[in-house]
Amino acid sequence: MKGGRQLHRPRASLRRHKKRFDRNYSAKDQTKPRLNPGSSSRPASCDVCSGRSGSLISAVIVTYDSATCIGRCIASVQDTLPAAKIIVVDNASQDETLRVIRGTVPRAQVIESGQNIGFGRACNLGAKAADRSHLLFLNPDTVITAVNHERLDELLGSHPFGLAAPVLESEPDRRREDDGWLREYFAHTFEALRPREWQRSGRRYRGIQNAWVSGAMLLVAREEFLEMGGFDPRFFLYYEDRDLSRRYNGADLPVRTTEALRGRHAVGSSSATDDVRAAPMAWSLLGWIQYIYIHDGERNAGRAARVTITTLRFLRATMRTLGAFGWGRARRKAWQLDEVLRLVAAHASGDAMGFCPEALPLVRGLA
Numbered sequence: 001m002k003g004g005r006q007l008h009r010p011r012a013s014l015r016r017h018k019k020r021f022d023r024n025y026s027a028k029d030q031t032k033p034r035l036n037p038g039s040s041s042r043p044a045s046c047d048v049c050s051g052r053s054g055s056l057i058s059a060v061i062v063t064y065d066s067a068t069c070i071g072r073c074i075a076s077v078q079d080t081l082p083a084a085k086i087i088v089v090d091n092a093s094q095d096e097t098l099r100v101i102r103g104t105v106p107r108a109q110v111i112e113s114g115q116n117i118g119f120g121r122a123c124n125l126g127a128k129a130a131d132r133s134h135l136l137f138l139n140p141d142t143v144i145t146a147v148n149h150e151r152l153d154e155l156l157g158s159h160p161f162g163l164a165a166p167v168l169e170s171e172p173d174r175r176r177e178d179d180g181w182l183r184e185y186f187a188h189t190f191e192a193l194r195p196r197e198w199q200r201s202g203r204r205y206r207g208i209q210n211a212w213v214s215g216a217m218l219l220v221a222r223e224e225f226l227e228m229g230g231f232d233p234r235f236f237l238y239y240e241d242r243d244l245s246r247r248y249n250g251a252d253l254p255v256r257t258t259e260a261l262r263g264r265h266a267v268g269s270s271s272a273t274d275d276v277r278a279a280p281m282a283w284s285l286l287g288w289i290q291y292i293y294i295h296d297g298e299r300n301a302g303r304a305a306r307v308t309i310t311t312l313r314f315l316r317a318t319m320r321t322l323g324a325f326g327w328g329r330a331r332r333k334a335w336q337l338d339e340v341l342r343l344v345a346a347h348a349s350g351d352a353m354g355f356c357p358e359a360l361p362l363v364r365g366l367a
Helices: 013-023 070-080 097-103 120-129 150-157 180-188 224-227 240-250 278-296 300-322 326-351
Strands: 059-064 085-090 110-111 134-138 143-145 164-167 219-223 253-265
Touching: 059 070, 059 120, 070 085, 070 134, 070 143, 070 253, 085 120, 085 143, 110 120, 110 278, 120 134, 120 278, 134 164, 134 224, 134 326, 150 253, 164 240, 180 278, 180 300, 219 224, 219 253, 240 253, 240 278, 300 326
Parallel strands: 059 085, 059 134, 085 110, 164 253
Antiparallel strands: 134 219, 143 253, 164 219
16 A cells, blocks of 8 residues: 555566566576375365455465474464465474474375575465465464454455455554664674564664564465565575565555454564574675665675674673673674674575675675
């Protein structure tokens, strides 16, 4: 919704966006999925259907070592949208994720990617495997708490559809504004020193500029999503939802919150690995630089890379000094920052599977 009215966009514009998007990527970046024996690409049947809405939705969930939370997530889908198809794309989990899925909702379709291909590419695999008109992307650490089927039926009939972010308990309005260069810089540097339990929140939407919504719980029209090119496969983790929102805004497609569904998100618990969260922090930094490159150019992306990594090295040295005087938290933060910089350098010098291809040369030699 923009300017208080729905804007209709000719399908030709969506095809132009997709053609431009597809030219940037080669087929080698796409991973061929493997369906588990017993999985089916046909719609799963259900005994109870709450309204027409559920039968139009495929719930797509990406997992990676998500055994501690995936059971609650898929159970909530089955309870609130019993007619929905459940598709789980597993990124080579090493824990009990697959066993939990099969034990909780045996009818769920499981696609094993064979390796950790990140969030966006895995969502795209699920979207292509789906055969319902709409997709509900869910993080494995989210649960659906309520569905208003009358509102959902009305929402699913809207055209163009755009991006619809269900209300979360902690976020009555899911729309956010881009934080801008300076706030993002602080988020990737000085905010790394904050305790993990102090969650950072994005800038709330004030109607001043185009909004973005996170992919943690997101409803889209499948055909429209695929015509827009899906999630940009250059992003491994983080910023793929901002990029998608920006492209939808550019196509005059609505980006909004919906009260048709409600949910809860346990932020940061979708994977049980990496207690210090160095890997997500490293990919978030690279994703930000890649995002700047795509939308603001190489020069601005290079500046962001240099200033941010220089600041991280300064903070690491400072924490090491404070840790030498016996401050335990400083020692832990120094080690965390050291891991982040090490991983950034490793990704820049090794095989990053085609992720952040424009960002990596900009950070090479800096970390």
